[in-house]
Amino acid sequence: MKKLLLPILLLVTLVSGCLSSKKVSLPEAEMKLASEWLYAFSLENFNLNDVVIERPPGISQLLFKMKIPTENGLALKTHCVYYQVPYKKIVGKLSVEELKTDSACPESESGDSWFELDQIKKLKVTLENSHLHFDFEKDGKGISWTFLLANLEGNLIHEKYEPMKEKKWKSGLTFLRTDAETFLNQNNKSLGKLSDRMSRGTAIRCQQVDKNCNNVGENRCDDCRYGWYSIVDYNCPQGGSKFCGQNHCGEKGEPACPRGVKVVDEMDAGICQSDLTPVMNADHILICQ
């Protein structure tokens, strides 16, 4: 009976080896990441740029976080990318956990991976000109992956006589994820109506500046359905608070238009129709009365 043990062991090893080959192949892994990350709008918590990650050994750490639109583009989801540094019997592992909303990534992984690639070591991640490079070793072979982050946003560039430019892969080019749902009016959550007016009490404030020139809350002006405009309140360097909608500044009951304070006194910082006077309302906004 003992003599049968060796062949049986051989058989088991071979069968398990064959079964394990059903794991995600490298091309599949690369494609899975490339086709998602192409649409990423942001890359956050990315601190280990261009270094081979070898510490802390045996422990999983958050490499970076990405904000990516969902399949129909209606919302943002989050990819939390982790790497477990190999140490003795602990294998090196790259994993991605997908959060269904735009939220913060936990420092350590929960174990519910959307993507996992193990047996890797000497991982180096480099961000260069909107391209994210992954270099690592797997099964003794050196692997290099490059992912284009075409939508990754940098700063806006304002230059006289020129149109606006964005610091990204191609200024003015964005890849979107759409289906029929993306264009349905009932899914559109943008802010404001065309008829909104300050004088009617319907205008939506999309950015608020306080008396110390701090921005209060997040700037939602990109979500305005019909654009936005500045009003005059605290004469801050970043401008005044902003409202969504059609601008009727200068008209009766509407905010004064910004005039600046470099060539006139602060008390004259608003523009109103010549028969109206700018008056500060309870929210410290200059209104034409």
Next chain:
Amino acid sequence: MKEFKRRPLIILSLSICAVLIVALWFFYQNYPKNNLKAEQFVQEKAALERLIKNSSEIHRLWTEGEDSREWNSWKKECLQLKKIESPFDESLLRCNPILMECLAAFTKKSDFHFVKNGDSLYRYVTKSNIAHAHLNGTGYLFTIEDIQSKKKLDLLLADNCQEVFLQNRAYAYGEEVLGKEVEDYRFDNFNQNIYIDRHLVTNAEINDWIDFGNSDFTKGLHKKTGDDLVLPATDLKEEQMMNYCSFRGKQLLLAHYFDAATFLPMDLSDVLPAKNNRSPYYWTKKRSDFKPDCNLIYAQECPAKKPFQLNATSPTWAGLTDAMGGVMEVFRNPIDPESNLKASSFYFNFKSQWHRLGFRAGWDGDGFELRHFDFKGFNPEITIDKFQVGFRCMRESK
């Protein structure tokens, strides 16, 4: 005895054979599948890379416009396709879907094609008609398909190449008032990023509003074709003009910003001069340097010399075209709402009072007959049934 000794050997050999058979079975079961699967992902990656490369080329064409090699190779056919016969300023082709329509029609041997959205090659998207998260700005949405793999990619091309940034500096509103006692109406834009349309809104752009805007706001408007595509839209009432600009996330140009972008600063390097001296002509600092030149003012005498087109005159210091002459242009004037019209146009000859920056007539915004206009006593000397009034938009940026 010998036979007894051989038995384990036979069992071992049979076991090895069995293992080999099972191993071969797994190999043939899985290898082709795994290999095929891996190959499929390699192909998919290649398809994605082709789509990205083609997007990059489309973006190049989008920004190069009339300077692109493609335009020069199928310009004639493209104009025939769009039924455009009259000459026009080809710089209008930057960020213009006409070029993409011709790319789709005339480019042979391509590994991709555009996917149509109904009758159109694109969809004009703004915050009002798309619910995509994290979208800032407006633009033209195209879908391209890789011919080999049928894989698709949606690309949004921003339509901001025809805007100019207004330099942060001190400006003045209206004509210069001479005299020590009178103060100029001065303002600055140091804490604002203002972008103004380089040219007047075209009929092609209004067609996009009719196709992709809220139909409640476009009632009574009709799509234009042929030469009209590249001419200014001049049959909208003022409220429609404001609504159009809102559709694009902008606003109707304010009169004082038009003045800012047209009065030539005396010293471009001094952004905060003690006084804003200004000439009534956008091409000169001298008050008396008037030139009856159709390339500077497209006045009443000009149609006999060259046909009217958009961007008929040289740009101002800030980059705005058609600042004088051509069709009239309406603004929203938050200081003096009755003076909302640039009357300098082809309705007045070179000798007219109207060919001065900052000097404005009035339009009630509701019709195009003479009774809707206030020319302050300087009426046109010719009879006009229907005046043409154009407009442009502006916006603030973060």
